[in-house]
Amino acid sequence: xxxxxxxxxxxxxxxxxxxxxxxxxxxxxxxxxxxxxxxxxxxxxxxxxxxxxxxxxxxxxxxxxxxxxxxxxxxxxxxxxxxxxxxxxxxxxxxxxxxxxxxxxxxxxxxxxxxxxxxxxxxxxxxxxxxxxxxxxxxxxxxxxxxxxxxxxxxxxxxxxxxxxxxxxxxxxxxxxxxxxxxxxxxxxxxxxxxxxxxxxxxxxxxxxxxxxxxxxxxxxxxxxxxxxxxxxxxxxxxxxxxxxxxxxxxxxxxxxxxxxxxxxxxxxxxxxxxxxxxxxxxxxxxxxxxxxxxxxxxxxxxxxxx
Amino acid sequence: xxxxxxxxxxxxxxxxxxxxxxxxxxxxxxxxxxxxxxxxxxxxxxxxxxxxxxxxxxxxxxxxxxxxxxxxxxxxxxxxxxxxxxxxxxxxxxxxxxxxxxxxxxxxxxxxxxxxxxxxxxxxxxxxxxxxxxxxxxxxxxxxxxxxxxxxxxxxxxxxxxxxxxxxxxxxxxxxxxxxxxxxxxxxxxxxxxxxxxxxxxxxxxxxxxxxxxxxxxxxxxxxxxxxxxxxxxxxxxxxxxxxxxxxx
Ligand SMILES: Nc1ncnc2c1ncn2[C@@H]1O[C@H](COP(=O)(O)OP(=O)(O)O)[C@@H](O)[C@H]1O
Ligand SMILES: [Mg+2]
Numbered sequence: 001x002x003x004x005x006x007x008x009x010x011x012x013x014x015x016x017x018x019x020x021x022x023x024x025x026x027x028x029x030x031x032x033x034x035x036x037x038x039x040x041x042x043x044x045x046x047x048x049x050x051x052x053x054x055x056x057x058x059x060x061x062x063x064x065x066x067x068x069x070x071x072x073x074x075x076x077x078x079x080x081x082x083x084x085x086x087x088x089x090x091x092x093x094x095x096x097x098x099x100x101x102x103x104x105x106x107x108x109x110x111x112x113x114x115x116x117x118x119x120x121x122x123x124x125x126x127x128x129x130x131x132x133x134x135x136x137x138x139x140x141x142x143x144x145x146x147x148x149x150x151x152x153x154x155x156x157x158x159x160x161x162x163x164x165x166x167x168x169x170x171x172x173x174x175x176x177x178x179x180x181x182x183x184x185x186x187x188x189x190x191x192x193x194x195x196x197x198x199x200x201x202x203x204x205x206x207x208x209x210x211x212x213x214x215x216x217x218x219x220x221x222x223x224x225x226x227x228x229x230x231x232x233x234x235x236x237x238x239x240x241x242x243x244x245x246x247x248x249x250x251x252x253x254x255x256x257x258x259x260x261x262x263x264x265x266x267x268x269x270x271x272x273x274x275x276x277x278x279x280x281x282x283x284x285x286x287x288x289x290x291x292x293x294x295x296x297x298x299x300x301x302x303x304x305x306x307x
Numbered sequence: 308x309x310x311x312x313x314x315x316x317x318x319x320x321x322x323x324x325x326x327x328x329x330x331x332x333x334x335x336x337x338x339x340x341x342x343x344x345x346x347x348x349x350x351x352x353x354x355x356x357x358x359x360x361x362x363x364x365x366x367x368x369x370x371x372x373x374x375x376x377x378x379x380x381x382x383x384x385x386x387x388x389x390x391x392x393x394x395x396x397x398x399x400x401x402x403x404x405x406x407x408x409x410x411x412x413x414x415x416x417x418x419x420x421x422x423x424x425x426x427x428x429x430x431x432x433x434x435x436x437x438x439x440x441x442x443x444x445x446x447x448x449x450x451x452x453x454x455x456x457x458x459x460x461x462x463x464x465x466x467x468x469x470x471x472x473x474x475x476x477x478x479x480x481x482x483x484x485x486x487x488x489x490x491x492x493x494x495x496x497x498x499x500x501x502x503x504x505x506x507x508x509x510x511x512x513x514x515x516x517x518x519x520x521x522x523x524x525x526x527x528x529x530x531x532x533x534x535x536x537x538x539x540x541x542x543x544x545x546x547x548x549x550x551x552x553x554x555x556x
Pocket of ligand 1: 349
């Protein structure tokens with residue numbers, strides 16, 4: 001795999017990758033796979049009917065980390081990809097995904113990833129996805145991920161989705177189904193600035209007895225950016241669910257936060273907390289009294305909040 | 308070291324009337340000394356501390372640090388010159404840990420000193436270093452973390468606003484020992500403790516009593532304590548149904 005400097009920097013930012021990673025990996029650059037390796041426990045095969053891959057983790061396979069980053073450096077490219085992640089019974093793995101776009105042109109670059117996760121009984125997955133854009137051109141950097149998650153009996157997934165900088169437009173749609181004794185924890189971290197627009201729609205169906213689902217979102221909106229966050233928890237059995245969305249609003253930005261609880265079973269216990277507010281003056285004063293400038297204090301508070 | 312020259316502060320109330328909450332204070336705090344400030348609630352102790360830190364601006368008067376006029380300086384600038392204020396009610400931060408705050412207070416602090424600082428305020432480093440300074444901490448824990456930042460910073464002027472509030476007796480004794488060991492014996496440092504605690508007041512070289520925005524008495528702890536004892540005990544009983552009376556004896 002030969003990468004130029006822009007490509008290696010993007011890979012480092014979104015997947016913390018330097019050089020060629022060990023074990024299973026799939027790296028997609030400008031619409032085509034450039035590196036694909038399977039490992040004894042994890043098989044990655046291309047889809048035959050459309051762009052994308054099937055990543056299959058063998059039952060009982062434990063402890064591996066697989067990297068599946070995507071980067072876009074060609075302006076004007078619209079990349080659409082379908083990936084399926086099938087986690088076998090009793091397997092336990094970590095998947096590091098992410099998408100980095102470099103666009104210095106005046107044409108838009110767009111990546112739409114359609115991801116499906118199928119967790120077989122008692123499997124466990126940690127999924128980390130970072131979104132990042134860079135480049136000074138007028139061309140927009142657009143990311144529209146669609147994610148579907150099926151969690152079978154006793155399986156659990158922790159998803160961490162982070163979008164820290166440079167993505168102009170994003171609409172994220174996530175649908176989750178949780179079986180009995182299944183657990184889902186979804187963590188979203190989002191920062192928007194300039195005239196960026198970000199929208200996240202989560203629908204989490206807790207179908208099985210003793211299933212549990214959590215959506216934890218923290219976001220910061222700066223300047224003229226806009227954010228919309230919708231999270232619906234649908235409790236369909238003796239289950240628990242919790243949504244928490246907490247936002248810092250700055251400048252002339254706008255944030256709309258809509259947690260929604262739907263109980264379709266009298267035994268469902270669903271809760272939500274939502275808060276939007278500016279940085280408290282006392283917090284700034286406190287950090288300034290420790291020697292930080294006002295700007296450093298603001299940056300420190302935001303960085304901590306989104307960590 | 309720190310000189311207050313005819314400091315007054317006027318605030319407006321809801322009715323649009325002006326009220327002078329600090330009234331013509333003249334005082335010079337010397338290096339190498341520990342000062343206590345006490346007096347009834349609402350007397351202006353916290354406001355005076357905030358004036359020194361630059362959180363409030365005086366409507367009249369000047370403040371000098373080591374002969375430099377710091378009256379026009381911002382909070383950050385005063386902090387960089389060596390003033391620190393441990394808040395009476397420290398704010399909480401979502402996402403910043405105890406370790407983060409101490410690192411900001413003392414950039415580059417090594418692990419050993421980081422841990423020592425926490426032990427000095429009665430917190431176990433293993434349990435607290437990575438804790439969020441957020442809604443999960445009690446008031447007493449917040450106060451101790453606030454003190455830890457102040458200790459770590461080793462500023463030339465340290466102002467501690469009721470460090471004993473909500474903190475257990477054992478930790479108060481520990482704090483007193485640390486203040487004696489680190490501040491009282493250091494000829495470079497000036498320490499100002501706002502407190503109602505008898506043991507705290509007794510380690511001070513000089514005690515000031517503030518009432519209605521003025522310094523009404525000054526003297527040694529031995530001279531001052533008998534005059535204020537009854538009033539403080541009585542106030543504490545009123546506010547805490549007697550619980551704290553035991554603590555200040
Ligand atoms: N920012 C402010 N605006 C208006 N009034 C204030 C402000 N800060 C303090 N005060 C008032 O000034 C008086 C002194 O308060 P404070 O300095 O907190 O006293 P202490 O710390 O001695 O209890 C009180 O009556 C308080 O309500
Ligand atoms: Mg006070």
